[in-house]
Amino acid sequence: xxxxxxxxxxxxxxxxxxxMDSTGNVNINNSLNxxxxxxxxxxxxxxxxxxxxxxxxxxxxxxxxxxxxxAGNTSIGGNLTVTGSSTICPIGTILMWTKGTPPTGxxxxxxxxxxxxxxxxxxxxIGYTFGGAVGNFNVPNYxxxxxxxxxxxxxxxxxxxSSTTALAIGNMPNHNHTLxxxxxxxxxxxxxxxxxxxxxxxVYGYTNGVGGGGDSQxxxxxxxxxxxxxxxxxxxxxDVQGSHSHSVTGSVxxxxxxSTDSSGSGSSFSTISPYLAIYFIIKY
Numbered sequence: 001x002x003x004x005x006x007x008x009x010x011x012x013x014x015x016x017x018x019x020m021d022s023t024g025n026v027n028i029n030n031s032l033n034x035x036x037x038x039x040x041x042x043x044x045x046x047x048x049x050x051x052x053x054x055x056x057x058x059x060x061x062x063x064x065x066x067x068x069x070x071a072g073n074t075s076i077g078g079n080l081t082v083t084g085s086s087t088i089c090p091i092g093t094i095l096m097w098t099k100g101t102p103p104t105g106x107x108x109x110x111x112x113x114x115x116x117x118x119x120x121x122x123x124x125x126i127g128y129t130f131g132g133a134v135g136n137f138n139v140p141n142y143x144x145x146x147x148x149x150x151x152x153x154x155x156x157x158x159x160x161x162s163s164t165t166a167l168a169i170g171n172m173p174n175h176n177h178t179l180x181x182x183x184x185x186x187x188x189x190x191x192x193x194x195x196x197x198x199x200x201x202x203v204y205g206y207t208n209g210v211g212g213g214g215d216s217q218x219x220x221x222x223x224x225x226x227x228x229x230x231x232x233x234x235x236x237x238x239d240v241q242g243s244h245s246h247s248v249t250g251s252v253x254x255x256x257x258x259s260t261d262s263s264g265s266g267s268s269f270s271t272i273s274p275y276l277a278i279y280f281i282i283k284y
Contacts (some may be wrong), residue, residue: 043078089283092125094140097279109280111141122284129157142280164268182258188250 043060050064061078081104089095094109102108107122113136116123123137131138144163150156 090125091121091283093283095281095283097281100279102279102281105283106281107139107284109140109142109282111138111143113138119284122282139282140280146275163270163272165271166266166268177260177263180259180261182256184254184256186252186254188252 044058044062046062046064057076059077061081062076063081064083095106097103097106097108100108107114111131113132114122116135116137119137122139126137126139128137130140140157145159148154150158
């Protein structure tokens, strides 16, 4: 193993190559600072911080206890373990994950409450944006939630929406209903005929040969003859004249009652698009 007890610093700006020994490992007990590109042809363990201003390439595994800062691209042939902070994946980064157990350095985005001192690095990034109070803060909760871009209509940390909804009258399009049962009634009251066409009829009667004479006719509406005795009446009648008509006035009231057929049940329906569930995790 190649071992460096102090910081290893390259300042000439050229590409630096650290070749592995027979064990294939490089151990740096302090910091590694490369002001250019770094290429390590084996596994590397750095007890302090690692800073590379250019690109970094490690053919084996890489384990860094302190802060790792790489300005360029990173290529690692094996596993990368960073105990401290890493700008490869900044604290507060949210990723999708396929297991219910998060990897090292990550937490599930399930709204859990955390200590502001125990997770001070994460708290310094998100604060109380997703809930909490003095001494404790919450991570985002993506259980049964979908993300939406913050800005304009949506502020960071806001929640809303519903998985189901029911239509209100104002949401319905114009439509018709079929007619159900209907009943109607009407009445006429205060009726009277007009007095137009004033006229009279002549009523005639006949005597039955009173005093040995023949039958005679007289008018009941005149005083030209005396009214005969009842048993002397033979027949009587009115003449036909003055054809006319009368108008009728009054009030008519009509009432109609009934109902239309009912449709629909008012049940809620889903507003969710086709989905595939997955976990969200946050770097702390």
